[in-house]
Amino acid sequence: MIQLENVTKVFHQGRQNVDAVKNVSLHVGKGEIFGIVGFSGAGKSTLIRCINFLERPTGGTVRIDGVDLAGLNDAELRRTRRKIGMIFQNFNLLSSNTVFENVAAPLRLANAPKRERVRKVRELLDMVGLKEKESVYPAQLSGGQKQRVAIARALASDPEILLCDEATSALDPQTTESILELLLEINRKYKITIVLITHEMHVIRKICDRVAVMENGEVVEQGDVLDVFSNPLQPVTRNFIRTVFDASLPDSLLKKLRELEQPGQLLRISYAGEHAAEPIWADLAGRFGLRPNILYGNIAQLKDTTFGTLVVRVTGEPEAIRAGMDYLAERELKIEVIELAD
Ligand SMILES: Nc1ncnc2c1ncn2[C@@H]1O[C@H](COP(=O)(O)OP(=O)(O)O)[C@@H](O)[C@H]1O
Numbered sequence: 001m002i003q004l005e006n007v008t009k010v011f012h013q014g015r016q017n018v019d020a021v022k023n024v025s026l027h028v029g030k031g032e033i034f035g036i037v038g039f040s041g042a043g044k045s046t047l048i049r050c051i052n053f054l055e056r057p058t059g060g061t062v063r064i065d066g067v068d069l070a071g072l073n074d075a076e077l078r079r080t081r082r083k084i085g086m087i088f089q090n091f092n093l094l095s096s097n098t099v100f101e102n103v104a105a106p107l108r109l110a111n112a113p114k115r116e117r118v119r120k121v122r123e124l125l126d127m128v129g130l131k132e133k134e135s136v137y138p139a140q141l142s143g144g145q146k147q148r149v150a151i152a153r154a155l156a157s158d159p160e161i162l163l164c165d166e167a168t169s170a171l172d173p174q175t176t177e178s179i180l181e182l183l184l185e186i187n188r189k190y191k192i193t194i195v196l197i198t199h200e201m202h203v204i205r206k207i208c209d210r211v212a213v214m215e216n217g218e219v220v221e222q223g224d225v226l227d228v229f230s231n232p233l234q235p236v237t238r239n240f241i242r243t244v245f246d247a248s249l250p251d252s253l254l255k256k257l258r259e260l261e262q263p264g265q266l267l268r269i270s271y272a273g274e275h276a277a278e279p280i281w282a283d284l285a286g287r288f289g290l291r292p293n294i295l296y297g298n299i300a301q302l303k304d305t306t307f308g309t310l311v312v313r314v315t316g317e318p319e320a321i322r323a324g325m326d327y328l329a330e331r332e333l334k335i336e337v338i339e340l341a342d
């Protein structure tokens, strides 16, 4: 659906060149929710604006449904852009227009007949839960309600793609949840492909199928959200994951473990799915005569699954510990031995 190949964007600022986006390649499939996460200044906004040519890349190609945007004339580009809605952190509503007029704006531009406009705007406002607010002005709305209006407006031209630039970053946590729920619903109901950028890993965790991590204009890592969570490769990715999911052992526990005479084997077991790790405790005890002791655990709820890690201390005969670890390694669990450095 969306194909970026080696997309580059250089801004010229006086004599200086700013490489905002460097050689980014990524593919977003139809119906996917694709997240791009990165710190401020990483190039996320520039990249997402390249997808609808609000920003023309200085290199590389952008294809939407196989069509290279660089080959389109102005009229064709406008038509393609109608397939791509966009929402922003600061909502970008027209303050002198009512909610109704804001949502109707794209329909006016497309010369939709009045009756059609009224029908469509009401349907959209109903969908975003603002049926009663059509004659209100944006200043009378909360942040979450403003974003709902912006979403309704973005959907007015029946887009196939919705681009979200930090759409929840100005909202409190509870309102963020409700907007993310709404985006999920839109994705499921209308099969709209969503690309969102955020500096919050929480947003990725909650609704994204796949994720790309950006740093200094580059995509340094991308993949299924579960894979990236369970096996982050880059330091920046680990830092982001740590903000929602901390799998490291607390210092106080480490101290206690160091003081144990028989430390046993310390394992970190990572698993996906709620019950994935359950049967292993009985097996480690029953089959191998080991004593597993769960010291620490953490679970993250992802869009379609849970991802957890447990830190377990296993004691028993060395031979049995080895056999028990082989057994664990054969299952769909990721096992790491934790070394206690002095
Ligand atoms: N129009 C512009 N002119 C010059 N530099 C820009 C422009 N837009 C963005 N930049 C620079 O490009 C880099 C990436 O910015 P941006 O894409 O906004 O990052 P993010 O959205 O991840 O915070 C920054 O260094 C920023 O200062």
Ligand SMILES: [Mg+2]
Pocket (backbone or CB within 6 Å): 044, 045, 046, 166
């Ligand atoms: Mg930005």
